[in-house]
C-alpha cells in the first residue's frame with residue numbers, strides 16, 4: 001500500500017494511464033514509477049575502538065618496591081594524575097617478575 005506524498009490518500013492504479021502507474025484517489029498526484037525503489041542507505045556503524053592495553057612498561061623506570069604478591073623487590077613505576085590538579089599523582093607499580101599491578105595510596 002502506497003500513499004500520496006501530497007495529501008496522504010491511498011494511491012491506486014491509474015485507469016487509462018500507462019500500466020503500473022499509481023495515482024492518488026483524491027488529488028492529481030501520479031507516481032512517476034511503478035514502484036519507488038528506495039535506495040537503501042548503507043549506514044555504517046562506527047567501528048568499536050578497541051582499547052588495547054599495551055604494556056607501557058618498557059619506557060618506565062624500575063624502582064625498589066616489594067611486590068605484594070610474589071615479594072619480588074623490583075617493580076616498574078609510573079604516575080597518573082587522577083584529577084585535574086587538585087590531587088597528588090598516584091603512583092602505580094608493576095612487578096617485574098609476576099606482572100602484578102598495584103597502586104600506591106598516598
Ligand SMILES: [Zn+2]
Pocket residue numbers: 004005006007008009024025026027028029
Ligand atoms: Zn493526493
Ligand SMILES: [Zn+2]
Pocket residue numbers: 067068069070071072095096097098099100
Ligand atoms: Zn610480583
